[in-house]
Amino acid sequence: MFRIIKIFSQLIEENWKLKVIAFWILSFLPRKILFFLQHNITNRSSKKILTLDSDWLFILEKINKLNSDNHIKLLEFGAGRNLAQNIYLALSHKKLRQSVVDLNPMLNEKLTLQAYYQICKLLNKKPMNNFNNMKELLNLLKIDYLAPLDISSFLTKEKFDVCISKDTIEHIPKKNLYKIFKNLKTLIKKDGLLISCVDYSDHYSHTFKHLSPVNFLKYNSFHWFFFNPPNHFQNRIRHNELIKILKDCNFTQYEERLEKIDDLNFNVSKKYREFKLEELLTVRSQILSKNNI
Numbered sequence: 156m157f158r159i160i161k162i163f164s165q166l167i168e169e170n171w172k173l174k175v176i177a178f179w180i181l182s183f184l185p186r187k188i189l190f191f192l193q194h195n196i197t198n199r200s201s202k203k204i205l206t207l208d209s210d211w212l213f214i215l216e217k218i219n220k221l222n223s224d225n226h227i228k229l230l231e232f233g234a235g236r237n238l239a240q241n242i243y244l245a246l247s248h249k250k251l252r253q254s255v256v257d258l259n260p261m262l263n264e265k266l267t268l269q270a271y272y273q274i275c276k277l278l279n280k281k282p283m284n285n286f287n288n289m290k291e292l293l294n295l296l297k298i299d300y301l302a303p304l305d306i307s308s309f310l311t312k313e314k315f316d317v318c319i320s321k322d323t324i325e326h327i328p329k330k331n332l333y334k335i336f337k338n339l340k341t342l343i344k345k346d347g348l349l350i351s352c353v354d355y356s357d358h359y360s361h362t363f364k365h366l367s368p369v370n371f372l373k374y375n376s377f378h379w380f381f382f383n384p385p386n387h388f389q390n391r392i393r394h395n396e397l398i399k400i401l402k403d404c405n406f407t408q409y410e411e412r413l414e415k416i417d418d419l420n421f422n423v424s425k426k427y428r429e430f431k432l433e434e435l436l437t438v439r440s441q442i443l444s445k446n447n448i
């Protein structure tokens with residue numbers, strides 16, 4: 156059985172449309188089956204951390220500039236599986252207290268411990284040995300993991316100095332982003348920071364290298380619905396649309412770093428024809444905004 160699944164998964168790795176079908180089938184089954192397959196069959200989620208991610212460096216650079224004699228309170232939405240970013244930040248900034256929220260409780264103990272040892276190695280730090288499990292490690296690193304929890308309805312008396320998200324915004328339906336940013340305004344202190352690191356590329360192109368990084372812009376909304384299963388949801392948001400949402404929610408933009416591809420080798424669907432070429436070519440961003448109200 157395991158062998159059949161492995162062969163099927165190899166076939167899927169060669170054809171992105173088969174992957175779409177597999178995601179659709181899995182979307183009708185409990186989510187933990189998808190997590191199990193990703194962890195045990197495709198091994199994508201256990202990829203070794205060999206370098207420090209440029210988004211982590213961007214976030215740390217901005218946090219280091221905050222003047223605080225007390226602890227800096229950080230909120231993240233969209234934690235993912237291994238908290239690698241939070242582990243990196245905790246090891247690099249002694250005064251940080253992190254609350255990390257996720258809609259799906261998909262945190263994996265083995266991947267988190269693995270990430271801890273790999274990041275210690277990258278930072279040339281001796282790993283601590285006074286913990287027995289992930290929970291104790293997260294306590295030592297002052298990371299509070301909160302899941303399942305939807306950031307758009309997160310209520311707390313606490314106010315945060317900074318809120319971050321990485322590779323998450325592109326997975327949230329656009330209409331929900333308004334609700335999320337409006338709620339974040341109540342959670343972030345006045346003049347507090349919002350740091351958004353966004354991947355605007357077609358995520359199928361991450362494994363299918365022959366696809367354009369923005370292949371999904373070919374499809375109209377009707378066709379894209381079928382290629383976009385809910386457990387691998389991509390909102391196809393473009394950078395200028397996100398900036399507009401942030402402005403509409405009264406976040407003031409301070410800095411942005413963008414990554415673009417050189418060219419498009421296909422015609423985009425009607426929906427995207429009114430966009431400037433530059434907006435279609437943008438595949439990543441690091442955005443620093445401020446909550447100045």
Ligand SMILES: C[S@@+](CC[C@H](N)C(=O)[O-])C[C@H]1O[C@@H](n2cnc3c(N)ncnc32)[C@H](O)[C@@H]1O
Binds near residue numbers: 232233234235240322
């Ligand atoms: C692709 S993962 C990002 C993982 C992580 N930030 C990283 O860089 O590895 C996106 C995460 O966002 C979470 N998410 C989506 N909508 C959310 C919401 N409304 N509130 C909190 N988390 C959400 C998903 O459950 C998922 O774990």
